[in-house]
Each structure stands twice: as structure tokens, then as C-alpha cells.
Amino acid sequence: MEPLETLVRxxxxxxxxxxxxxxxxxxxxxxxKTFPSQSAIVIEGDRPAQCALIVKGFACRCKTTDTGKRxxxxxxxxxxxxxxxxxxxxxxxxxxxxxxxxTIGVIPHDxxxxxxxxxxxxxEALWRETLIDAAVFRxxxxxxxxxxAAARLAHLISELRxxxxxxxxxTGEHFDLPMTQLDLADALGLTPVHVNRVMKVLRNDGLMExxxxxxxxxxxxxxxxxxxxxxxxxxxxxxx
Amino acid sequence: MEPLETLVRxxxxxxxxxxxxxxxxxxxxxxxKTFPSQSAIVIEGDRPAQCALIVKGFACRCKTTDTGKRxxxxxxxxxxxxxxxxxxxxxxxxxxxxxxxxTIGVIPHDxxxxxxxxxxxxxEALWRETLIDAAVFRxxxxxxxxxxAAARLAHLISELRxxxxxxxxxTGEHFDLPMTQLDLADALGLTPVHVNRVMKVLRNDGLMExxxxxxxxxxxxxxxxxxxxxxxxxxxxxxx
DNA sequence: CGTCGGGTTGAGGGTGATCAAAGTTTGTGG
DNA sequence: CCACAAACTTTGATCACCCTCAACCCGACG
Numbered sequence: 155m156e157p158l159e160t161l162v163r164x165x166x167x168x169x170x171x172x173x174x175x176x177x178x179x180x181x182x183x184x185x186x187k188t189f190p191s192q193s194a195i196v197i198e199g200d201r202p203a204q205c206a207l208i209v210k211g212f213a214c215r216c217k218t219t220d221t222g223k224r225x226x227x228x229x230x231x232x233x234x235x236x237x238x239x240x241x242x243x244x245x246x247x248x249x250x251x252x253x254x255x256x257t258i259g260v261i262p263h264d265x266x267x268x269x270x271x272x273x274x275x276x277x278e279a280l281w282r283e284t285l286i287d288a289a290v291f292r293x294x295x296x297x298x299x300x301x302x303a304a305a306r307l308a309h310l311i312s313e314l315r316x317x318x319x320x321x322x323x324x325t326g327e328h329f330d331l332p333m334t335q336l337d338l339a340d341a342l343g344l345t346p347v348h349v350n351r352v353m354k355v356l357r358n359d360g361l362m363e364x365x366x367x368x369x370x371x372x373x374x375x376x377x378x379x380x381x382x383x384x385x386x387x388x389x390x391x392x393x394x
Numbered sequence: 395m396e397p398l399e400t401l402v403r404x405x406x407x408x409x410x411x412x413x414x415x416x417x418x419x420x421x422x423x424x425x426x427k428t429f430p431s432q433s434a435i436v437i438e439g440d441r442p443a444q445c446a447l448i449v450k451g452f453a454c455r456c457k458t459t460d461t462g463k464r465x466x467x468x469x470x471x472x473x474x475x476x477x478x479x480x481x482x483x484x485x486x487x488x489x490x491x492x493x494x495x496x497t498i499g500v501i502p503h504d505x506x507x508x509x510x511x512x513x514x515x516x517x518e519a520l521w522r523e524t525l526i527d528a529a530v531f532r533x534x535x536x537x538x539x540x541x542x543a544a545a546r547l548a549h550l551i552s553e554l555r556x557x558x559x560x561x562x563x564x565t566g567e568h569f570d571l572p573m574t575q576l577d578l579a580d581a582l583g584l585t586p587v588h589v590n591r592v593m594k595v596l597r598n599d600g601l602m603e604x605x606x607x608x609x610x611x612x613x614x615x616x617x618x619x620x621x622x623x624x625x626x627x628x629x630x631x632x633x634x
Numbered sequence: 635c636g637t638c639g640g641g642t643t644g645a646g647g648g649t650g651a652t653c654a655a656a657g658t659t660t661g662t663g664g
Numbered sequence: 665c666c667a668c669a670a671a672c673t674t675t676g677a678t679c680a681c682c683c684t685c686a687a688c689c690c691g692a693c694g
Binding site (some may be wrong): 198215217219220221223224225227239242243245247248270271274277278281282284285286287288289291292293294295296298299300301342343382384386387389 | 438455457459460461463464465467479482483485487488510511514517518521522524525526527528529531532533534535536538539540541582583622624626627629
């Protein structure tokens with residue numbers, strides 16, 4: 155499917171766009187660019203003049219402290235525009251990096267801004283996407299701030315599962331996750347060693363397994379329970 | 395000053411609004427409501443039909459886990475609209491509570507939405523406010539995820555100082571902060587006891603003191619350094 | 635003057651960090 | 665196809681930061 159069709163479909167999950175809105179979005183200029191795994195799409199300090207629509211692959215946003223520690227802030231999947239904020243926040247305050255090889259739809263700010271100015275509903279749909287981002291950040295704060303290690307991991311996996319399903323990827327009993335335990339550690343505010351131990355616990359408890367970049371869900375329901383996962387914050391249900 | 399004038403002034407810090415935009419904002423219907431300390435403005439699950447502009451006082455957003463632990467997600471001060479997201483995210487995924495007695499300007503969603511649809515620049519200004527919110531969340535993740543306890547506290551205080559200055563409150567050497575050590579603990583992902591100990595360290599090191607809801611800055615520069623504080627993420631500099 | 639919320643301090647314990655080493659995959663070049 | 669290197673995973677031993685529990689103190693306020 156065309157990248158912009160995917161975007162329309164995604165926005166329509168939460169916003170009532172009419173045919174003209176949809177057409178306008180699909181006429182957005184976009185060119186495809188591929189990035190190798192572990193490469194930077196934009197980094198802190200950049201002033202991008204375009205946004206990156208993920209067509210395929212996994213990416214993450216992260217920051218590095220003055221003491222050299224890395225914190226992953228969010229994981230992004232197909233259909234996400236992780237740097238949409240750069241439309242209105244002109245300098246990047248964090249990095250956007252690929253976790254796997256990615257194909258990215260590059261959309262110039264000019265065109266996006268023109269579109270949002272002429273079509274308020276499209277602006278609202280995109281605005282809402284950035285608000286959902288923020289909601290995910292909030293839950294992420296709770297995760298690293300208040301949950302024990304095993305629950306953090308369980309929560310992260312549960313969130314990813316839910317989001318993958320929302321974009322139509324069936325995670326029935328397993329799904330790809332191109333992250334190392336070091337990446338997971340940086341996402342969870344833990345050390346890689348401890349992630350490994352916690353993983354072992356979840357495996358022994360029959361909740362999940364993780365080998366060679368694939369998550370195998372043994373008991374997704376219990377996993378969500380251990381992680382205290384409640385998908386309200388993803389705001390995926392049709393808007394009422 | 396009128397609440398809506400304050401809002402205009404705030405938005406103009408980051409966005410070029412013309413006179414008509416400003417007038418349109420100032421014509422927004424708003425009524426003043428006061429909340430006692432420690433009360434809820436909106437809570438998780440609510441579907442608010444209006445937004446809350448903080449005119450005076452301190453508020454915070456927070457979530458409670460299934461195991462009953464509370465995590466404070468952000469602190470809000472005069473000029474903030476902490477639940478601006480509710481304009482487009484219809485059900486609250488967290489609570490908004492007062493930390494001190496607050497006077498709130500209540501603005502109906504209808505009016506706000508009409509304004510953003512008719513005036514794209516106002517929409518962009520408000521959108522940007524929610525994006526800065528998200529930037530603050532991101533830094534908050536780094537704080538609880540990757541910094542040791544003393545640095546977390548130092549960072550939080552440095553952030554508040556910077557934000558208070560941005561709205562014109564001189565924090566020369568001290569400022570009010572209506573939070574208990576328990577509140578701070580919930581903001582930092584620590585226990586109250588440990589916050590107390592860390593506070594003692596910062597006090598003994600001559601960085602800051604905190605008594606009876608006032609922060610006394612002894613060495614703000616060093617405090618920022620200990621907290622690894624860099625204000626880039628607040629996006630306060632005039633937009634270029 | 636008594637109560638209550640909040641601050642302070644101490645003792646002991648546990649989760650997760652650190653350090654270290656061995657094992658396993660994956661990929662690469664000969 | 666094998667040899668080797670690099671990256672990642674796994675495990676063990678030890679350590680420390682922060683938590684828990686508990687007691688006491690202090691100031692505000694009725």
C-alpha cells in the first residue's frame with residue numbers, strides 16, 4: 155500500500171476525515187528513503203525541514219544524559235510519525251534512531267504545514283497523534299518510576315503487542331521485536347544484566363520468551379496483568 | 395491581569411500571533427473557579443467539556459498504578475493549560491490535581507475548538523504548547539529512568555526555577571513550591587524517606603534548602619549541574 | 635494542650651547495579 | 665565451509681542505592 159494511504163487509514167482510526175481531507179493527505183509530496191539498522195534519522199540539535207513517516211521497520215526515540223546514560227523514550231512502528239513534533243518545535247531535543255532497517259516516507263514540513271492550515275480537521279488528526287504520543291510518554295514515566303523490573307518489561311511488551319494489533323499486525327502468539335536486551339534496558343531504566351534475569355523469570359513463569367528478536371507470548375493476558383497494563387492511555391478506541 | 399491576556403502573552407513567547415489572533419483569544423468565554431489545595435480538577439476516566447487555564451497556584455498531573463503507587467507526571471504553574479489535550483483526547487488517562495489553592499480559568503471546548511478551526515495560527519500555538527508538554531514528559535522519563543536520586547531532585551528544582559522565570563516570576567534566591575516531600579517522592583519515583591535524605595545531602599553541599607514550601611537556592615548553577623539540567627527541552631527560546 | 639500532618643533519623647533488608655567471565659549467535663573473510 | 669571476530673546472552677559473586685519499618689520530633693492549628 156502507498157505510504158500515505160497507510161497514514162490516512164491510521165488517522166481515520168481516531169478522526170472522522172472526509173473524502174477531500176483524505177485526498178489532500180494522499181497528495182502530500184513524499185519520497186521514500188531507507189535507513190540501515192541502528193542509524194540516526196534525526197538527532198538532538200537538528201532542525202529538520204521534514205517529517206519521517208515509518209513505512210516499515212522499528213525506530214525509537216532516545217536521549218543521552220550528561221553522564222553518558224541512554225534512555226529510550228518510545229518505540230515506533232509502521233504508521234507512526236515519530237518526529238511530527240518537529241513541525242512546531244523547531245530544534246530536536248532528542249534523537250530518532252532506527253532499531254531495524256527502516257523504510258521511511260519523508261514529508262516536507264512546508265507541505266504538511268500548508269495542509270494543516272487549509273484543512274483544520276487534518277490538523278486536528280495530526281495534533282491528536284502527537285497527543286497520543288504524549289499519553290504514551292506519561293505511561294512510560296509510570297513504568298520506569300513506579301513499577302518493579304519484571305512489571306516494566308511485561309508492560310512494555312504488552313504495549314507493543316497492543317499497538318501492533320492496532321495497525322493490523324496479528325501478534326497471535328509471537329511478533330518480531332528488533333531490540334537487544336541492552337535496548338530493552340535503556341527503555342526500562344535498567345541494566346542489560348538485570349533485563350536478562352527478569353526475562354528468565356518471565357520465561358520460567360510461562361508468560362513470554364524472547365529469542366533472536368522475536369517475542370513469543372505464552373500467556374499474554376497474565377503478562378498484561380503482571381505489567382499492570384491497561385490500554386486506555388493508547389486512546390485507540392473510536393472517538394466518541 | 396486578565397487570565398486570557400496572560401494566555402496571549404504566554405503563547406506569544408513562542409508563536410507570532412497577529413492582533414486579530416490575540417483579540418480572538420481574549421474574546422474566549424472563560425469563567426473563574428477556585429479549587430482548594432489537594433483537590434481534583436479532573437480525574438482519570440473523565441470526559442471534560444472544558445479546559446483549565448491555571449491563573450494562580452500549582453497543580454500536578456498524576457497516575458496511580460494497579461498496586462496503588464502514585465506517580466506525578468508534571469508540575470503546572472500559572473499560564474499552563476494542563477488538560478489542553480482533552481480538546482482532542484476525549485477521556486482523561488490521568489488525574490489533574492491542585493497542589494495549592496488554585497484559581498482556574500475554565501474555557502469550554504466548543505469555543506476553543508471553534509477558535510482553532512477558524513484561526514490556524516492559534517491552533518498551532520496551542521498545539522505547540524502540548525508539544526512542549528510532551529518534551530517535558532520526555533525529560534521526566536530520563537530523570538526517573540537514568541538519574542540517581544540527588545540528581546533527580548536537583549533536576550526537578552532546576553526545571554521549576556527555569557519555568558517560573560519564563561513566566562516572569564523572579565526566583566532570585568528562593569521561590570514557593572507547595573509540595574510535601576511525599577509529593578516530591580511521587581514526582582521523582584522515590585520514597586519520601588529517601589527524598590528527605592537526599593535533601594539533606596543537597597543542603598549540606600550548599601546547593602539548596604527546602605522548608606515550609608519554599609525552595610532556597612544556595613547555588614543554582616551547581617544545582618543545575620548536579621541535575622544534568624539543560625533547558626533546551628523547554629523550547630522557551632523565541633522560535634527561529 | 636492535644637492532635638495531626640509532615641519532617642527527620644536509625645536499623646536492617648532487598649532489588650537491581652557492578653564487575654567479571656564464559657557461552658552462544660551472527661556475520662565476515664579466507 | 666571453516667576460522668575467527670564481534671555482538672549479544674547468560675550466569676555468578678559482590679556491592680550499593682534505595683526501600684521498608686519504626687520511632688521520634690516539630691510546627692501548625694483547633
